[in-house]
Amino acid sequence: MKKLYFTVIALAIMTFSQAQDITDAVRYSSDQLSGTARYRAMSGAFGALGGDLSAISINPAGSAVFLSSAATITLSYNDRQNDTRYFNGVTTTDASDVYFEQAGAVLVFNSTNENNPWRKFTLGVNYSQNNTFDDSFLAQGSGNNSIDNYFLQYADGVPLELLETIDNESVNDLYIFLGENEGFGAQQAFLGYQAFVIDPVNTDPSNTSYTSSVASGSFDQRYSYISTGLNGKFAFNFATKYQDFLHLGINLNAHFLNYDRATRLVETNSNIGSETNEIIFHNNLSTTGSGVSLQLGTIANVTDNVRLGLTYDTPTWYYISEQTTQRLETFSDEFDERVIVDPNVVNLYPDYRLKTPGKLTGSLAVLFGDTGLLSFDYSYKDFSNTELRPSSDPEFVFQNNLISDNLKAASTYKIGGEYRIEEWSLRGGYRFEESPYENELTLGDLTGYSAGVGYDFGSIKADLSYDHASRTDNPQLYQTGLTNTANIQRDFSNVLLSVSFGI
Numbered sequence: 001m002k003k004l005y006f007t008v009i010a011l012a013i014m015t016f017s018q019a020q021d022i023t024d025a026v027r028y029s030s031d032q033l034s035g036t037a038r039y040r041a042m043s044g045a046f047g048a049l050g051g052d053l054s055a056i057s058i059n060p061a062g063s064a065v066f067l068s069s070a071a072t073i074t075l076s077y078n079d080r081q082n083d084t085r086y087f088n089g090v091t092t093t094d095a096s097d098v099y100f101e102q103a104g105a106v107l108v109f110n111s112t113n114e115n116n117p118w119r120k121f122t123l124g125v126n127y128s129q130n131n132t133f134d135d136s137f138l139a140q141g142s143g144n145n146s147i148d149n150y151f152l153q154y155a156d157g158v159p160l161e162l163l164e165t166i167d168n169e170s171v172n173d174l175y176i177f178l179g180e181n182e183g184f185g186a187q188q189a190f191l192g193y194q195a196f197v198i199d200p201v202n203t204d205p206s207n208t209s210y211t212s213s214v215a216s217g218s219f220d221q222r223y224s225y226i227s228t229g230l231n232g233k234f235a236f237n238f239a240t241k242y243q244d245f246l247h248l249g250i251n252l253n254a255h256f257l258n259y260d261r262a263t264r265l266v267e268t269n270s271n272i273g274s275e276t277n278e279i280i281f282h283n284n285l286s287t288t289g290s291g292v293s294l295q296l297g298t299i300a301n302v303t304d305n306v307r308l309g310l311t312y313d314t315p316t317w318y319y320i321s322e323q324t325t326q327r328l329e330t331f332s333d334e335f336d337e338r339v340i341v342d343p344n345v346v347n348l349y350p351d352y353r354l355k356t357p358g359k360l361t362g363s364l365a366v367l368f369g370d371t372g373l374l375s376f377d378y379s380y381k382d383f384s385n386t387e388l389r390p391s392s393d394p395e396f397v398f399q400n401n402l403i404s405d406n407l408k409a410a411s412t413y414k415i416g417g418e419y420r421i422e423e424w425s426l427r428g429g430y431r432f433e434e435s436p437y438e439n440e441l442t443l444g445d446l447t448g449y450s451a452g453v454g455y456d457f458g459s460i461k462a463d464l465s466y467d468h469a470s471r472t473d474n475p476q477l478y479q480t481g482l483t484n485t486a487n488i489q490r491d492f493s494n495v496l497l498s499v500s501f502g503i
Helices: 022-029 037-041 053-058 060-067 148-155 170-180 182-194 394-406
Strands: 006-010 070-086 090-110 119-130 135-143 198-200 209-214 218-244 245-270 277-303 305-314 319-334 337-341 345-348 354-355 359-368 372-382 387-389 409-421 424-431 447-456 459-471 485-501
Touching: 022 394, 037 053, 037 394, 037 424, 037 447, 037 459, 053 060, 053 070, 053 090, 053 119, 053 218, 053 245, 060 119, 060 218, 060 245, 060 277, 060 305, 070 135, 070 245, 090 135, 148 182, 148 209, 170 182, 170 345, 182 198, 182 319, 182 337, 245 319, 387 394, 424 459
Parallel strands: 006 345
Antiparallel strands: 070 090, 070 485, 090 119, 119 218, 135 218, 198 209, 218 245, 245 277, 277 305, 277 319, 305 359, 319 337, 319 345, 319 354, 354 387, 359 372, 372 409, 409 424, 424 447, 447 459, 459 485
């Protein structure tokens, strides 16, 4: 059996790196609605309610609302549909998965001293899947912009002598040398030159200007995107209740993320004068990271029927590692020749840090005795404060300026209600999340609704919920050169089952 060997190299130069950009900053700074079935049935409007394991992740004071120790586990069935328009092409992709959504427990320690103003304290831990990165879409259509511009822009200013192999030097060797000494941009120029996508203006080794071997005209393109991974959080909670009106809590959160992405562009043309008629470009990215954050929260019983909540989430400080692989293949009708440039090299980028923005949440809940309740949450998060570090890195200076100029503060509104009929509970909710982008086109606003039902068996409670959300997305295929955007209508549907029991 033929074995495939990969060479691993560490890139000392980050210039023009494709691995860290504004899109990644938004991805790792965003949270999806995630939690127990009861929590999601009310669209997450739990900041002033508490008494639910997922409410702890919104307001850490919520665990002090529990009357007794409890635990909850949740499974979810998620369905994602992407309707993608790209020039004259329309495609639909649909995928579904079953996830382990949430698990947690809280221990309640009531004071035995009636004169003690601190009525109780609680210890809790809760795992939640804050964001899933499982996604796929297919953008296909005909346009007049070719991937050759990607390689031309990276090649501009790169001496020809750096792109040509010397005696006893392989494609693998030169790709490694460029990565270690010249950076990502030189590697892209090398791929384009070796695969005959671009040609030098002249054969002088000091030449730094290039032309395309692809003639202008119409290009049929098929761009596929597949990603997997998640962003998870473990919240370690402590809360207390002071007298009968004030709950205070704190969470120490441990975050982890993994994200794998594979993209493949197939471009064909029959333009007169084209020496290259087919280009197939593969890119793979693998990301892992860990982070920490704090949450401080309070819930005040203004009256027997009205509660107010306030929570501050500190920024999350991530430490992230990334690696990439690439492959380029071309075909010429004129020469009836196929060229494959496959370095079999894993590019390891220097680890970097990411600071996501903090968040402030205010909440109001109105309780109608044992009959039901209404709850409202408002959150404010300024995505323009997201920062890649070290901030002194020239590439990060560029990306942080893009973040500051193109992202903005975004508000989230959630409203939920519950109505009880003996052992049954009926629930519903609505949420609206503003786009984090100034133009509101790169990623649109999100709207969602939810519904659910619960039954109290006594020592065990079962909850079932359904929620749906939609938003539009207009991602660029590449950050440089081929910057065409695909218009994606995204629809998310989820069914969750939670089981809660006393411990």
